Amino acid sequence: MAPPITLNGRQLLVQIGDGADPEVFTHDCLINTERGIAFASETNRETIPDCADPEAPGWSVMNKSGLSATISGAGRLHTPSVETWFNWFNSDDTKNVRVLLNGVALANGGGYWAGAFKLTAFEATGPETGRAAVSVTIESDGEVTWVDAAA
Numbered sequence: 001m002a003p004p005i006t007l008n009g010r011q012l013l014v015q016i017g018d019g020a021d022p023e024v025f026t027h028d029c030l031i032n033t034e035r036g037i038a039f040a041s042e043t044n045r046e047t048i049p050d051c052a053d054p055e056a057p058g059w060s061v062m063n064k065s066g067l068s069a070t071i072s073g074a075g076r077l078h079t080p081s082v083e084t085w086f087n088w089f090n091s092d093d094t095k096n097v098r099v100l101l102n103g104v105a106l107a108n109g110g111g112y113w114a115g116a117f118k119l120t121a122f123e124a125t126g127p128e129t130g131r132a133a134v135s136v137t138i139e140s141d142g143e144v145t146w147v148d149a150a151a
Helices: 079-089
Strands: 012-017 025-027 034-048 059-076 095-101 111-125 133-148
Touching: 012 034, 025 095, 059 111, 079 111, 079 133
Parallel strands: none
Antiparallel strands: 012 025, 012 095, 034 059, 059 133, 095 111, 111 133
């Protein structure tokens, strides 16, 4: 039996581009406990009639009409990052973002997803006797691609 090659959750890094040329991508400490990327498709369904037996139910077919990706992140509120993230939320700015499988070699499937994204949700919460937390939602604004790790 061969065990699966896995990834520690800390190695899944959300990296935000700085917009410079060449662009530099860094992982912000604001996302420090939970992170993920989810892919979804929009679909259209229609029923195709049975011409040989018009009384029979037709089979439903589905076409994909759109694709999107959503990055989620959460953690303990890293106060030096709040202004940057809040300014991004308050703007219509699109930023280049990567979700990196950090430290994973090409031979083991390493690489990252990359695309333009908008910050669509920013939430800071905290209990009276505990540490403040933050959660963010970042949604794709166009195509998201997979880029293999360097060989």
